[in-house]
Amino acid sequence: MASKLVQLQNKAAVASQFVTKHGCAYYKQLLEQNKQYIQEPATVEKCSELSKRLFYTRLASIPGRYESFWKEVDLVKQKLKNRQDLKVEEVGVGVLFALECYAWSCVGEIVGRGFTLTGYYV
Missing domain, CATH: 1.20.5 (Single alpha-helices involved in coiled-coils or other helix-helix interfaces)
Structure with missing residues (x-):
């Protein structure tokens, strides 16, 4: 040692x-x-202005992201309506995505309990 x-x-x-x-x-x-x-001069006021610009730019992008989200949801609905036309690759990607979400949920639970492996996950 x-x-x-x-x-x-x-x-x-x-x-x-x-x-x-x-x-x-x-x-x-x-x-x-x-x-x-790099912003010259690097003053507190300029940094504050830049952080506000970033915040409000991100805020302004929410409607576009919201619209894109619902387009994706509609695409998934169409795929589920036409299940018989799905390819094996598409089903595999969906299953892997679901497993990854479940795994992150399990990890989140473990972290939330203070890294103890107790309960129904073991």
């Missing part, structure tokens, strides 16, 4: 040295590549 701790400390030291040597250069390169997104 102690040898694994020493190995972990050595790896952490190597990673720290790498970040120390190359971190500043990476930071500068990243800023240079994305300088068109």
Whole structure:
């Protein structure tokens, strides 16, 4: 156990040295590549304005997303009406989607209980 701790400390030291040597250069390169997104001057007022723009832009996009959602629901209804015309691939994707939703529900329950595996999921 102690040898694994020493190995972990050595790896952490190597990673720290790498970040120390190359971190500043990476930071500068990243800023240079994305300088068109940087707002000058970076004031509190400008940041507040940009966050409000983002919020209200997202808010304005809700009707379009709402419409797209109902188009998708109508498409699923049409597919269910014509079940005999479904391909195996479409059924497989639907089943995998349902399993994924169920799995996320189970994970959410486990997380909500504080990562304990008790109850009806075990």
